[in-house]
Amino acid sequence: MSFKTKMIPLAGAIAFAFAGAAAAQDLVVKIGHVGPISGAIAHLGKDNENGAKMAIEELNAKGVMIGGKKAKFELLAEDDGADPKQGTTVAQKLVDAKVNGVIGHLNSGTTIPASKIYNDAGIVQISPSATNPKYTQQGFKGAFRVVANDGQLGGTLGRFAVQINKAKKVAVIDDKTAYGEGVAAEFIKGAKGKGAEVVVQEHTTDKSTDFSAILTTIKAKNPDVIFFGGMDAVAGPMLRQMKALGITAKFMGGDGICTADLVKLADNGIGEGQVVCAEAGGVLDAQKKINDDWKAAFKKKFGVEVQIYAPYVYDSVMVMVEAMKAAKSAEPAKYLPELKKIKYKGVTGDISFDDKGDIKDGTLTLYTYKGGKRELLQVVK
The missing domain is CATH 3.40.50.2300 (Response regulator)
Structure with a gap:
């Protein structure tokens, strides 16, 4: 074997080793x-x-x-x-x-x-x-x-319920999760701080699909606003059942319900401007x-x-x-x-x-739903 034929594989091995060392x-x-x-x-x-x-x-x-x-x-x-x-x-x-x-x-x-x-x-x-x-x-x-955290999120929604939606009586539902209970508690503080009365407070779970008993109780109290602390997968069916029971109160919630999919999950229960939700963030102009x-x-x-x-x-x-x-x-x-x-x-x-x-x-973005789409209301700090 010639010197030349010996050197070709050696050179290749050196190049391969160098590449391996570089990658390392x-x-x-x-x-x-x-x-x-x-x-x-x-x-x-x-x-x-x-x-x-x-x-x-x-x-x-x-x-x-x-x-x-x-x-x-x-x-x-x-x-x-x-x-x-x-x-x-x-x-x-x-x-x-x-x-x-x-x-x-x-x-x-x-x-x-x-x-x-x-x-x-x-x-x-x-x-x-x-x-x-x-x-x-x-x-x-x-x-x-x-x-932003629930203190900012729920509190802002509670104040919005009274100042913008002119709510005097509010009903509150949470899904018993850390998020749902937390945001609902802060909503109550914000709403009460502006003079609203919490006429009923109910609880469900993050896996529930039937809210007829809860909503029937709430309907009897005739609230101006129903606040839900939970996620869109539960809020969607809840909105459909609200419509079936003839409940026309405003429906409010935090970032958990404030999704693009809420329209699909609520179907014809979404209403025009009935839902107001807040994203725990948002961009200024x-x-x-x-x-x-x-x-x-x-x-x-x-x-x-x-x-x-x-x-x-x-x-x-x-x-x-x-x-x-x-x-x-x-x-x-x-x-x-x-x-x-x-x-x-x-x-x-x-x-x-x-x-x-x-x-x-931290900023918050308030939204509603109109024409089957999420619509910006305002960005607040």
Whole structure:
């Protein structure tokens, strides 16, 4: 065998080894995402997951550098089924996978119990949608949210019920979840603070489909407004049954019902301007085009309209990575200080956090439904 024929495979081996060494220098960054991909609100969980996918794909396309290394982002997506027990199980799974951070969960009822698991493991968590104040009141250093909490959300809706809808008597229903009970309690505070009377308070579950007994009791009290603390999968059938019983009261709820799918879920029970809901976030006029363009790109990519939270998930991923870049590290303990002081302009607006991990100057967006579509009423701070 000649010297030349010996050198060709050797050169190839050297080139292959060099390429392998270069690839080994890439920094693999694992970002977990958790939401309900199964169950009654799977459409909301998938919306969230798509927001995370969009962010991860963009980051990998950009070739982001962290601490002098090219970052390769991996999305570890889990399904919590909106169930607290399942939520803690998948939280531990992500901890065992040694993720660099978690975006989620969607529901307050899953976010709160999972947050202890992430905290104990020293993993940073940003929820794009959990609004119960208890989440950030636990004192966990790595717990953040990018939306307003129930105090702002429910309180604003309670005041709106009286000031705009001129309600004197209100009925309140909640679904017994951490989110439903929390937002309903804050609504009651806001409404009572403006002089309204709570004539009846009822409870259901997040899996109920028959509300005839509850609604019959409420009808007898003749309220001006019915407030529901829960999600759209329950609110839709409730609205249909309200129409069947001839209840014409305004129907109000938080971000859990404020979705694109509510029209389909309520069918002919949606009414014209009967429903008023609030999104626990929102963009002011200066940010609107950026947000609209992002939603258009989302629809082009996935073939569906944004339900509600996808832009907040996208921003959550981006703000976490921005902190990693500033810290020159994807290790939670190293980028956490940068996240605490971050000032980031996202598609949902300006993002920075207070000492508890709540978003500063959180906005709310009030909507109604007309002509089978969700219609903006106003953005408030």
